[in-house]
Amino acid sequence: xxxxxxxxxxxxxxxxxxxxxxxxxxxxxxxxxxxxxxxxxxxxxxxxxxxxxxxxxxxxxxxxxxxxxxxxxxxxxxxxxxxxxxxxxxxxxxxxxxxxxxxxxxxxxxxxxxxxxxxxxxxxxxxxxxxxxxxxxxxxxxxxxxxxxxxxxxxxxxxxxxxxxxxxxxxxxxxxxxxxxxxxxxxxxxxxxxxxxxxxxxxxxxxxxxxxxxxxxxxxxxxxxxxxxxxxxxxxxxxxxxxxxxxxxxxxxxxxxxxxxxxxxxxxxxxxxxxxxxxxxxxxxxxxxxxxxxxxxxxxxxxxxxxxxxxxxxxxxxxxxxxxxxxxxxxxxxxxxx
Amino acid sequence: xxxxxxxxxxxxxxxxxxxxxxxxxxxxxxxxxxxxxxxxxxxxxxxxxxxxxxxxxxxxxxxxxxxxxxxxxxxxxxxxxxxxxxxxxxxxxxxxxxxxxxxxxxxxxxxxxxxxxxxxxxxxxxxxxxxxxxxxxxxxxxxxxxxxxxxxxxxxxxxxxxxxxxxxxxxxxxxxxxxxxxxxxxxxxxxxxxxxxxxxxxxxxxxxxxxxxxxxxxxxxxxxxxxxxxxxxxxxxxxxxxxxxxxxxxxxxxxxxxxxxxxxx
Numbered sequence: 001x002x003x004x005x006x007x008x009x010x011x012x013x014x015x016x017x018x019x020x021x022x023x024x025x026x027x028x029x030x031x032x033x034x035x036x037x038x039x040x041x042x043x044x045x046x047x048x049x050x051x052x053x054x055x056x057x058x059x060x061x062x063x064x065x066x067x068x069x070x071x072x073x074x075x076x077x078x079x080x081x082x083x084x085x086x087x088x089x090x091x092x093x094x095x096x097x098x099x100x101x102x103x104x105x106x107x108x109x110x111x112x113x114x115x116x117x118x119x120x121x122x123x124x125x126x127x128x129x130x131x132x133x134x135x136x137x138x139x140x141x142x143x144x145x146x147x148x149x150x151x152x153x154x155x156x157x158x159x160x161x162x163x164x165x166x167x168x169x170x171x172x173x174x175x176x177x178x179x180x181x182x183x184x185x186x187x188x189x190x191x192x193x194x195x196x197x198x199x200x201x202x203x204x205x206x207x208x209x210x211x212x213x214x215x216x217x218x219x220x221x222x223x224x225x226x227x228x229x230x231x232x233x234x235x236x237x238x239x240x241x242x243x244x245x246x247x248x249x250x251x252x253x254x255x256x257x258x259x260x261x262x263x264x265x266x267x268x269x270x271x272x273x274x275x276x277x278x279x280x281x282x283x284x285x286x287x288x289x290x291x292x293x294x295x296x297x298x299x300x301x302x303x304x305x306x307x308x309x310x311x312x313x314x315x316x317x318x319x320x321x322x323x324x325x326x327x328x329x330x331x332x333x334x335x336x337x338x
Numbered sequence: 339x340x341x342x343x344x345x346x347x348x349x350x351x352x353x354x355x356x357x358x359x360x361x362x363x364x365x366x367x368x369x370x371x372x373x374x375x376x377x378x379x380x381x382x383x384x385x386x387x388x389x390x391x392x393x394x395x396x397x398x399x400x401x402x403x404x405x406x407x408x409x410x411x412x413x414x415x416x417x418x419x420x421x422x423x424x425x426x427x428x429x430x431x432x433x434x435x436x437x438x439x440x441x442x443x444x445x446x447x448x449x450x451x452x453x454x455x456x457x458x459x460x461x462x463x464x465x466x467x468x469x470x471x472x473x474x475x476x477x478x479x480x481x482x483x484x485x486x487x488x489x490x491x492x493x494x495x496x497x498x499x500x501x502x503x504x505x506x507x508x509x510x511x512x513x514x515x516x517x518x519x520x521x522x523x524x525x526x527x528x529x530x531x532x533x534x535x536x537x538x539x540x541x542x543x544x545x546x547x548x549x550x551x552x553x554x555x556x557x558x559x560x561x562x563x564x565x566x567x568x569x570x571x572x573x574x575x576x577x578x579x580x581x582x583x584x585x586x587x588x589x590x591x592x593x594x595x596x597x598x599x600x601x602x603x
Contacts, residue, residue: 230439232435232437232439233439233441235404235407235409235433235435235439236433236435236439236441236452236499237452237456238409238427239407239408239409239427239428239429239431239432239433240429240432240452240453240456240457240499240503241427241428241429241453241456241457241503242452242456243456246455246456250455250456251441254441254443254444255441255443257443329443330483331442331443331444331483331484331485332442
């Protein structure tokens with residue numbers, strides 16, 4: 001077996017025992033299988049002629065073989081790669097499944113054309129989007145991030161300040177609460193028609209809508225967080241000589257932070273929805289607009305490519321939020337790991 | 339310096355404040371009805387005295403402490419600390435509650451530093467925080483979060499958080515009530531040692547007759563709600579006291595009788 005001799009060389013360098021057959025079926029087996037699946041995918045791209053005319057089949061095949069080589073190398077040197085090696089070992093079953101999925105996809109589209117075109121393009125056509133339409137895609141990504149970030153930061157800040165104010169002061173609560181109840185539950189997208197003709201630009205209108213979608217959950221949860229702070233904390237702080245500003249900044253807000261982060265998370269989710277709709281309808285830039293544009297040209301490969309990017313961005317944003325929370329709330333026990 | 343005219347003369351360093359409770363009455367409004375909790379309570383506490391308040395559950399002991407701390411205003415009567423009328427909370431009168439109520443988002447060190455931080459003097463006096471953490475024996479836990487501490491350790495942190503302010507009056511609201519009996523006995527001795535060393539006036543609310551007798555040099559027995567002072571008993575024994583002391587046992591019997599529990603003796 002040729003693979004065995006490769007692994008033999010690694011094992012010889014190791015002071016530990018050489019790789020046995022039991023290892024091959026155990027810890028190394030899954031990694032080996034993943035590598036083989038990706039190799040099979042690559043070879044099928046390179047040596048099995050396509051039914052249609054796809055320009056990136058060769059590059060995809062080479063890419064798949066490079067992935068296979070990485071998995072193989074990683075599997076047998078996992079013990080020396082530290083955290084990365086462990087991560088690879090843990091994800092090996094997923095690499096097998098994912099490799100099998102793309103192989104099946106490749107075979108069902110480019111090789112046998114079982115699935116109807118143009119709705120189901122083969123993987124190489126998505127690769128083609130990433131290579132040939134990259135500038136436009138990147139522009140869209142930047143436009144989306146810019147719009148989302150602006151609206152989200154404004155919405156989160158206003159929502160946080162409003163939430164703390166109505167949680168702290170009954171007078172402010174008296175005036176703000178009815179407004180919040182009236183406007184908050186309305187889906188932000190319902191404002192679209194009004195927003196686009198009242199605001200000077202579609203960009204400012206979209207920023208407002210994203211801020212609105214973010215602001216409502218952040219306000220409500222910050223408010224409930226501040227309102228639910230145990231009065232014992234205030235008693236302690238007051239007997240120690242705390243002034244009202246200290247009670248707000250150093251008692252109420254830190255105690256409410258776990259709630260605030262739930263609000264920020266919910267706001268992030270609803271603001272994504274508003275972002276995409278706003279881009280599809282009003283703003284002539286961004287990933288939502290790109291999707292719309294691709295659909296207009298029946299460029300389904302572009303759509304899938306944009307969807308993948310969008311999913312990575314949204315997931316990345318949530319990961320970033322959760323990391324921030326984990327850093328700020330290290331004092332909490334048992335928080336959900338994203 | 340104040341010398342008590344008891345069997346053994348006990349001297350106090352003059353750090354503690356004098357506390358005068360004059361004609362205090364207080365009530366709560368619950369569902370439109372007025373519930374009286376304190377009825378004309380008069381009590382003069384000398385500087386450096388250790389006074390225990392004993393009484394049936396829900397009789398208004400803790401309310402009296404909240405008034406002393408300045409967290410609430412009495413409906414009638416006045417409270418004075420060193421002849422100055424108490425109108426609000428002040429770090430010279432610090433409360434240790436039954437629950438440690440440590441701020442879970444702050445480490446032990448930051449919790450203890452709370453008072454100095456709130457008064458805006460932390461930067462210049464950081465050593466006071468270190469000293470008092472050392473004093474309660476938690477130096478190796480200074481960076482721990484409250485959820486990592488045991489009940490006894492958490493209560494020690496709460497004590498340190500109070501002591502860092504160098505209070506003139508330490509107000510203790512059943513601070514050992516939720517601890518296991520072994521930790522409790524150990525902390526009682528620590529409390530006496532701290533009080534003897536620092537000399538602050540101490541006002542302790544407790545349910546535990548034995549605890550009151552081991553710690554305090556004066557035990558006030560309160561009646562059922564609305565609370566009135568039923569008895570004012572001097573405990574003239576030197577420290578450290580022993581639980582088996584027949585003198586204390588006799589006082590215990592007497593106090594249980596005042597609380598209507600003589601049958602348990």
